Amino acid sequence: MKIKKLMILYTMLTICLLIVMTVAIMVGSVGLTPLTVWQILLDKIGVDLGQKVGNAQQIIIWEIRMPRVLLAAIVGAALAISGAAIQAIVRNSIADPYILGVSSGASVGATLVILVGAFSFLGMYALSISAFIFALLSIVIVFGLARVQGRTSVIRLLLAGIAVSLVFSAITNFLLMMSKQQNAIQAVMHWMLGSLAGAKWMNIWIPALALVVVFIILLINYRQLNALLMGEEAATTLGIHLEKFRLFIIVAVSLLVGVVVAISGSIGFVGLIIPHIVRMFVGSNYKNVLPFSALAGAIFLVVADIVARIVIAPQEMPIGIITALCGSPFFIWMLRKQKYSFGEGES
Amino acid sequence: MITIQNVIYTIGEHRILQDMNFTVQEGHFVGIIGPNGCGKSTMLKLLYRYFQLQQGTIVLHEQDLMQVPQKIFAKQVAVVSQDSPVLFDFSVKEMVYMGRTPHKKWLESDTASDEEIVLTCMQRTNIAHLAERSFGQLSGGEKKRVLLARALAQQAQILILDEPTNHLDIEHQFQLMDLVADLPITIIAALHDLNLAASYCDELIVMQKGEIYAMGRSEDVLTQQMLMDVFHIQADISRNPFTNKPHLLFYSNAQIKTP
Numbered sequence: 001m002k003i004k005k006l007m008i009l010y011t012m013l014t015i016c017l018l019i020v021m022t023v024a025i026m027v028g029s030v031g032l033t034p035l036t037v038w039q040i041l042l043d044k045i046g047v048d049l050g051q052k053v054g055n056a057q058q059i060i061i062w063e064i065r066m067p068r069v070l071l072a073a074i075v076g077a078a079l080a081i082s083g084a085a086i087q088a089i090v091r092n093s094i095a096d097p098y099i100l101g102v103s104s105g106a107s108v109g110a111t112l113v114i115l116v117g118a119f120s121f122l123g124m125y126a127l128s129i130s131a132f133i134f135a136l137l138s139i140v141i142v143f144g145l146a147r148v149q150g151r152t153s154v155i156r157l158l159l160a161g162i163a164v165s166l167v168f169s170a171i172t173n174f175l176l177m178m179s180k181q182q183n184a185i186q187a188v189m190h191w192m193l194g195s196l197a198g199a200k201w202m203n204i205w206i207p208a209l210a211l212v213v214v215f216i217i218l219l220i221n222y223r224q225l226n227a228l229l230m231g232e233e234a235a236t237t238l239g240i241h242l243e244k245f246r247l248f249i250i251v252a253v254s255l256l257v258g259v260v261v262a263i264s265g266s267i268g269f270v271g272l273i274i275p276h277i278v279r280m281f282v283g284s285n286y287k288n289v290l291p292f293s294a295l296a297g298a299i300f301l302v303v304a305d306i307v308a309r310i311v312i313a314p315q316e317m318p319i320g321i322i323t324a325l326c327g328s329p330f331f332i333w334m335l336r337k338q339k340y341s342f343g344e345g346e347s
Numbered sequence: 348m349i350t351i352q353n354v355i356y357t358i359g360e361h362r363i364l365q366d367m368n369f370t371v372q373e374g375h376f377v378g379i380i381g382p383n384g385c386g387k388s389t390m391l392k393l394l395y396r397y398f399q400l401q402q403g404t405i406v407l408h409e410q411d412l413m414q415v416p417q418k419i420f421a422k423q424v425a426v427v428s429q430d431s432p433v434l435f436d437f438s439v440k441e442m443v444y445m446g447r448t449p450h451k452k453w454l455e456s457d458t459a460s461d462e463e464i465v466l467t468c469m470q471r472t473n474i475a476h477l478a479e480r481s482f483g484q485l486s487g488g489e490k491k492r493v494l495l496a497r498a499l500a501q502q503a504q505i506l507i508l509d510e511p512t513n514h515l516d517i518e519h520q521f522q523l524m525d526l527v528a529d530l531p532i533t534i535i536a537a538l539h540d541l542n543l544a545a546s547y548c549d550e551l552i553v554m555q556k557g558e559i560y561a562m563g564r565s566e567d568v569l570t571q572q573m574l575m576d577v578f579h580i581q582a583d584i585s586r587n588p589f590t591n592k593p594h595l596l597f598y599s600n601a602q603i604k605t606p
Contacts, residue, residue, distance in 0.1 A: 093435075223448045229435050230445065233397050233428050238501070239421025239449030284435035 006288060009281065013295040017073065020302045024069045027306050029314060030060055037061060063201070071199035071207070071263070072305040073298035076270055078211045078260045080297025082253045083271025084278070084289050085218050088225040089246055089253075090154045091232075096272040097257045100161040100250070103266030104168035105138025106131040106258065110191045110265070111172045115179045127191075128203070128262040135258035138164050139251075152243065157250075193318030194267035196305050207259050214256040215294060221249065222286040229284065267320050269327040270297055276334065300327075348373050349394070349505070349533070354403035356389055356557075363389045365557040367403070371550075373504075376527070376534045378544040378565075381554035382578055387537040388429070388509055390554070394535065395426045395507050407505075421449035424505045425498035427491070429513065439485070440478040442493050443469055446500025468499040471526065487514035495523065499530075508536035512543060541578075545569055546592040553577055569593045 026032045040061045082097035090099065098104075109130035112118040119126040145160035146152050172192075179185055218225070224245055227238040236242060257271075274297045275289060282288040301319070304326060308319040349371040356364040364386045371377050379387045392398040394405065396412065405412040407423065415423070425446070437445075443465045444457065469475045472492040477485065482493060491511065498506060508527065512520040520543060527534055528547045538544040544551060545565040553560040553568055555577045561568050574582045580597050587594040 220453050223445070223451055226437070226441075227445055227448050229437075233392075234426075236397050236417070237395055237421060237424070237426035237428070237498075238445060239418040241417040279435065283441070284437050285441050 006282065009292070010295075013292070013299065017295060017299050017302070020299055020306070021069050021073065024072065024302050024306050025061055025065045027310060028060070028065065030057070032057065032061065041066070067201050067204050068196050068199040068305070069302060071196050071204045072302045074204065074207050074211050075196065075260050075264045075267065076274075076297035076299070076301025076304075077294040078207060078214070078256050078297075079267065079271040079301075080274035080278075080293040081211075081215055081218060081290055082257050082260075084275035084286070084293045085225065085249055085253050086271075087275055088228050088286065089249055090158060091229065092154075092158070093276065094272070095158070096268075097253065098165075098266060098268075098271070099158060100142045100254055101138035101164040101168060102135045102254055102257045103261055103268075104165040104172070106135040106261040106266060107172045107188075107192050108168050108175075109134030109262075111175045111188050114187050114191065115175050115181065115184050125203075128198075132258050132262040134168075135254075135261055138168060139254045139258070143247075143250075152246065154246075190318055191265045192320075194265035194320035194323075195316065195318055196264055196308075197316060198263060203263060207256075207263055210256045210259045214252050215290070217252050218249070218286075219290050221245075222290060225249075225286040226284075265318075265320070267301070267323055269320075269323045269331075270301060273327050273331050273334075274300060276331075280334065280337075348408065349535075350404075350406040351390075351394075352404045352406070354390075354393060354400065354405065356386075356393060356398065356401055363557055364393075367557075367559060369552055369559060369562060371533060371535055373533055374531065375549045376547060377536070377550045377552060378548035379535065379537045379552045379554060380539075380541060380544050381560075385554040385577075386557040387554055391428075391507055391509050391535070391537055395424055395428075396420060397428075418449050421501060421503070423503050424507060425501035425503035426507045427494045427498050427509065427511055429509045437482050438478070439474060439480050439482055439493050440465065440469070442482050443474075443496045443500050446497040449501060464500055464502065468496040471499065472496040473522070488516060488519040491515060491519075491523065495526075503532070505533045505535070506530065508534065510537050510539055512538070512540060541569065541595050542587075545595065546587065546590050565593055569595065 022034050022037055025037045026034060036057060040058055044062055079097055083095070086095045086097055086099055087093055089095075109132070110127055112134075113120075113127045113130045119130045122129050142157065142160045142164050143152065145164070146156040148156065172188075176185055176188060224235075224240050227235045227240050228245075230238070232242060275293050278289055278292045278296055282292050301323070304319055304322040307326070308317045308322045311317050311322075351367050351369050354364055354367040355362070367386075367390060379390065381387050389398065393400055394412075396417075400413055407415065412420075444461070446468070447457070447461050447464065450461075466475070469478060472495050474489065474492050474496055477489060477493070482490065485493065491514065495511070506527070511523055511527070515523060520540070524543055524547045527536070536548075538548075548565060550563065551565050551568045552562040553573060560577050561573055569584060571582060571584060574580055574595070574597075581599065583596040583598070585594050585596065586592070
């Protein structure tokens with residue numbers, strides 16, 4: 001991939017992200033023009049244009065829609081880079097960020113709060129905090145199970161992730177079955193399929209910070225991630241301490257995914273397909289895969305959220321349904337392409 | 348200098364290496380030969396630390412091999428192992444660039460000198476014209492040369508090769524051995540082709556059932572007795588008139604034509 005070509009692609013995707021974010025702010029029960037949107041945004045970041053926009057519009061754009069669109073972009077970027085990183089760590093192209101049971105763990109946490117009212121002393125943060133704690137719990141259990149005689153094998157990690165996910169899903173389902181409250185059951189379903197409706201300025205800075213930190217960690221380790229794709233033996237001979245490096249990256253990524261899932265529910269598919277789509281265009285070098293995954297993931301989820309808000313307006317469709325419905329056909333089409341090998345090596 | 352002392356390695360009940368003792372002098376090209384399953388690869392894997400040393404010591408430049416941090420180790424020892432499947436798609440140049448990994452600090456980007464090293468290594472291994480090709484689409488011989496270029500890019504003083512001529516046609520076998528033998532660094536290679544080993548290595552180590560059967564100059568090591576004991580094959584040993592190195596002519600009793 002030539003540098004010039006990459007720069008063009010970067011610019012295109014960045015412009016694309018700005019456009020879809022603008023559109024996402026425009027769309028809703030109160031229609032807005034792109035001009036109003038940008039006037040208010042520029043006004044808020046301190047650029048005085050002299051023109052004043054109505055107060056109601058300001059509140060809609062700045063207090064309601066903006067945080068949500070930003071959260072969509074953050075969650076999309078976070079899931080995409082996490083998926084890319086996990087795929088390198090476990091050297092498996094069907095891995096996704098939830099492979100270590102993060103989402104099923106978080107579901108139990110969320111279900112407990114919604115159905116049983118656990119952690120009610122935490123007030124409005126109960127749901128996120130509980131989801132996060134259970135996401136962490138599942139990671140700890142999975143790691144504990146995968147560690148035998150001081151060594152963590154990848155295949156044990158994957159299988160332990162599946163096993164723990166199944167147990168947590170069973171607990172969630174059990175809680176749902178035992179519950180008599182229809183509304184609460186509906187709420188749990190909604191949460192599990194993912195929603196960005198909870199976005200506020202107050203709560204999006206945590207995932208934003210986690211995204212920035214983990215993105216930087218991954219990017220400065222891009223050589224190591226590349227080397228891992230060469231195989232364990234080769235990675236060792238290229239100077240990578242497999243155990244330490246894997247543990248470090250998995251913990252970092254799992255924390256990011258835990259934070260993201262806690263606020264938006266478990267949105268599927270983004271972490272799996274975005275890295276593959278990106279590799280089709282820029283190759284497998286993580287120096288490029290990571291930033292492009294972040295951009296593409298952000299664009300994809302902002303668009304998905306637009307769709308989620310308008311298909312059955314005034315009601316909202318859970319965004320997980322949209323990502324799977326739109327993503328799968330595209331993924332299937334990709335599967336048929338000859339050019340990309342999905343990490344089989346020979347293409 | 349690398350000194351291997353009393354190295355024993357077991358997997359489960361099975362003792363793969365009995366009691367290995369040998370020394371590799373700086374700048375030498377040492378060939379390890381022996382039948383399948385004799386422990387050649389295991390010995391190499393211990394040397395390049397993919398396997399954990401269980402018993403015995405390996406000393407590299409007067410330092411206990413196990414104490415050297417992984418990254419520093421990778422600057423000292425480079426490896427071309429047996430076929431390792433490469434997942435996902437990298438260009439040849441990207442692959443060779445990976446050899447620079449141990450030399451890079453956290454935030455360091457690729458420099459002009461890295462580029463120069465990578466280009467030189469690609470030219471040396473005759474793959475410069477493949478730079479932008481995808482590694483997955485190369486032939487077996489081309490892949491081997493790319494992996495060698497990657498190892499060279501590590502600029503290590505020791506190069507370990509595990510059956511480097513596997514899957515190569517005769518031309519590329521010689522090309523690769525010429526190239527490797529020409530390097531001014533220490534080389535330890537597991538080899539299957541005894542004639543290649545005889546003509547290129549300064550020293551040979553013959554392994555049998557996890558033990559050293561013999562070691563020394565190829566003239567001294569390659570005897571009819573050794574070939575019978577270790578490889579169970581009859582051979583006529585002569586001199587290659589062009590290289591003045593031992594040349595082995597193998598035959599089995601079943602093939603001998605009686606007039």
